[in-house]
Amino acid sequence: MTTPDGDERHSRRLGTDESAVRRRSGGGAAGQHTVRRHNLALVLSEVAGPQPLSRAGVAARTGLTRGTVSSLVEELIGAGLVSELAATRGGPGRPASPLQLDPRGPAGLGLEVGVDAVGACVIDLTGAVRAQRTAPSDHREDAPDAGLLRVAALAREVVAEAGLPVAAATVALPGVVSADGVLERAPNLPRWVDVAVGEALRARLGGLPVRPGNEADLAALAERWAGGPPDVVVVSGGIGVGAGVLLDGRLFAGAGGRAGEIGHVVVEPDGRACHCGGRGCLETVAGLEALLRRAGAPDLDALAATHPDAVRAAGRALGIALAGAVHLLDVPAVVLGGAYPRCGPLLLDAVRAELDARVFSRSRVDVRFSTLGPDAALRGAATTVVQEVLADPGALIAGNGAGATELSS
Amino acid sequence: MTTPDGDERHSRRLGTDESAVRRRSGGGAAGQHTVRRHNLALVLSEVAGPQPLSRAGVAARTGLTRGTVSSLVEELIGAGLVSELAATRGGPGRPASPLQLDPRGPAGLGLEVGVDAVGACVIDLTGAVRAQRTAPSDHREDAPDAGLLRVAALAREVVAEAGLPVAAATVALPGVVSADGVLERAPNLPRWVDVAVGEALRARLGGLPVRPGNEADLAALAERWAGGPPDVVVVSGGIGVGAGVLLDGRLFAGAGGRAGEIGHVVVEPDGRACHCGGRGCLETVAGLEALLRRAGAPDLDALAATHPDAVRAAGRALGIALAGAVHLLDVPAVVLGGAYPRCGPLLLDAVRAELDARVFSRSRVDVRFSTLGPDAALRGAATTVVQEVLADPGALIAGNGAGATELSS
Known part of the structure; x- marks a missing residue:
């Protein structure tokens, strides 16, 4: 599994051995408890890493003692999170048993x-x-x-x-x-x-x-976990249109956790009434139902061939709303997900053209389709x-x- | 001076006395240096606080020893940052000399x-x-x-x-x-x-x-320092239209430091060409030059009386762009600054009406004029x-x- 914070794994390390850690966190039972919980996560993150590690390997990478690592690994095995493969003899010394995340675990x-x-x-x-x-x-x-x-x-x-x-x-x-x-x-x-x-x-x-x-x-988090860019607006196209905004790989919540409602950015001030109570929202032009209604077509897949104007209009509306999002959030990349990839390159081209014409604060905004599917x-x-x-x-x-x-x- | 982080002043405190602080930061010369710098800021923040404090008062509030506080105060006085007023005898004991930020300082x-x-x-x-x-x-x-x-x-x-x-x-x-x-x-x-x-x-x-x-x-930071809300879009109306976005009292920078360019959010997709290269940006309707051009009026002050339609159109455009900003950033408050307060309540009413009609994700967005002037x-x-x-x-x-x-x- 690729994790967005894979590179920061080592920042979680608290000390070079458990006694040092215990000293720094006060030495009491509460301190030990917290440190053990922290070190459980540290060991598990090493096991989850790209490189197969034995207990000794985890000890070497974390700086924890072998005894501490073994005790933590036993606890993780007991909880069903980690399993130990059969020992292999790679070099001199004791055979190493690679640890792995347990696919039978929680x-x-x-x-x-x-x-x-x-x-x-x-x-x-x-x-x-x-x-x-x-x-x-x-x-x-x-x-x-x-x-x-x-x-x-x-x-x-x-x-x-x-x-x-x-x-x-x-x-x-x-x-x-x-x-x-x-x-x-x-x-x-x-x-x-x-x-x-x-x-x-x-x-x-x-x-x-x-x-x-x-x-x-x-959906935006899923893009990131699949290796997507850290600063991005991920648009999710369906009957409704929403977006998840990632800044520095983390979900941008805004002041109250409701950020990213791009579907209700206005693209036609005097346009159709929207289910939200407003008028001319992005969703009224580029939502799936609006798109199919405009085309008079029953489904999306042949739409670019049979009704290119409807696809271009949706792309233009997306580009207008995204130009606003880029100016307000200063993001360098856009991923179009949900049902949008089914609209094909015509949609992508229309979005790109609109962003190229309208965004002045960045030389270029990278726009691509999601590959994760619906x-x-x-x-x-x-x-x-x-x-x-x-x-x-x-x-x-x-x-x-x-x-x-x-x-x- | 009101500071936005006034309430967090005490979070900067490192320890209960200097020797404890020195121990915790390693005890070496570098550690002492850092701690002293930190404690200089701590003492100065107490002096800058609303309540007049003597050296003894600073010691009591910070937990630093009187000797440490006196040494830090002398250094601040030497740098011209702090001055000591004449002693006053308020109660029993030694007379207390209130400290203040030095108005002759840097x-x-x-x-x-x-x-x-x-x-x-x-x-x-x-x-x-x-x-x-x-x-x-x-x-x-x-x-x-x-x-x-x-x-x-x-x-x-x-x-x-x-x-x-x-x-x-x-x-x-x-x-x-x-x-x-x-x-x-x-x-x-x-x-x-x-x-x-x-x-x-x-x-x-x-x-x-x-x-x-x-x-x-x-301008947005100035609003905050003047006691404005912590989560807000502050629109700055001039020939250009910009915004500063505060989240949790801090400037929201976006991915690259260019966030808040609300002047180039699109409000009329097929509207006038904008200096940015786009078309129908907020600035083309609600920028001062655009506003006066539309009204055919030479200046702003009588505009609401003589050309209410121009003011209403600007307010409507501001409301449309701000509805997008509220949906994308999830902010509960808007301050209209720069030249906008000179347009009077007609502008405010038009902005409010548009936000009330278009924002679905919040029950109400608080909209007001800045009182800080141009x-x-x-x-x-x-x-x-x-x-x-x-x-x-x-x-x-x-x-x-x-x-x-x-x-x-």
């Missing part, structure tokens, strides 16, 4: 409630997708309960299929999620107002912790859980391990 | 090169404006040299008038300033491209350090210098004090 559950679909997937500690299902499910007319019921059912199916314990879940949502995890508003889901989605799903999934996130934000947010949701386990395995261990292999309803 | 020089004016001001350590001059100077046709010559001349005048030593200067510029202090581009000054303004002015001001900054960014950026520029001296007096002392009282040409 996995991440990613969920998505889209405007017209639900999805669920399980990603294991190594980053492999172990089960994934999506299903049509239109939530535009319904109260939240129906959609939550469907996504919970799908969650149980993928967890059963994967056969792995699950540490927690993240659910991707097509709207504004507050810092405390409430879906405040989703313009395309008029009946979903101030819905505590995390709590509702937790109750339906046997107490599994479920954290909601904005779908575009999770499930980027779902994958991003599952991966956030895995990343959190890897970043703080002590939290999982302290909580007496992960959720159950089968989720009760 | 001051901040603020400079501004606007599109059609230059300005210079000197602000002393207590935050008082000691001299200020502005003069018309149209730079739209000229090469940079002429404007730099004029602002340097004005700088020498205000410094001579103030009669204070100057620690450094900040110069406010109406364009994109790179992280290393080069004015990359100013849409309204076509001949100012990649100008090392800081270096050029330093050479003209006897070697005084001069740092360039974007004028809207400096010199906010100039004052902000001078204040940044004062703030830097207060934050790290040791840097000034190590550099052998401030610049000269009179600047050589």
